[in-house]
Amino acid sequence: MTDEKQDERLSYEQARAELATVVERLEAGGTSLEESLALWERGEQLAEICQRWLDxxxxxxDAARQRAET
Known part of the structure; x- marks a missing residue:
């Protein structure tokens, strides 16, 4: 299974937890520039997944509210 397909299967909670781990690793420092860039890119992907879930x-x-108003 490709990484993209695996990402599509992540729940909001899974993506958020992995994102928190990425942020912790970046904040801790001690990684090479290349690893830091890879972590940053992964963080961006995870943030997009979380945003799609939230959207x-x-x-x-919004749909439920509209149905309730009619």
Whole structure:
């Protein structure tokens, strides 16, 4: 399974937890420039996954509110 396919299967909680780990590693320092860049890129991917989940949740809430108003 490709990394992209695996990322599509991550839950919000899984992506957020991995993102927190990435941030901790970046904040701790001690990594090479190349590793830091790879961590940063992974963090960006995980942040996008989290944002998609949040956007989807917001859309569901908005839809439920609209149904309740009608």
């Amino acid at each position: 989807g949740a917001r859309a569901r809430i």
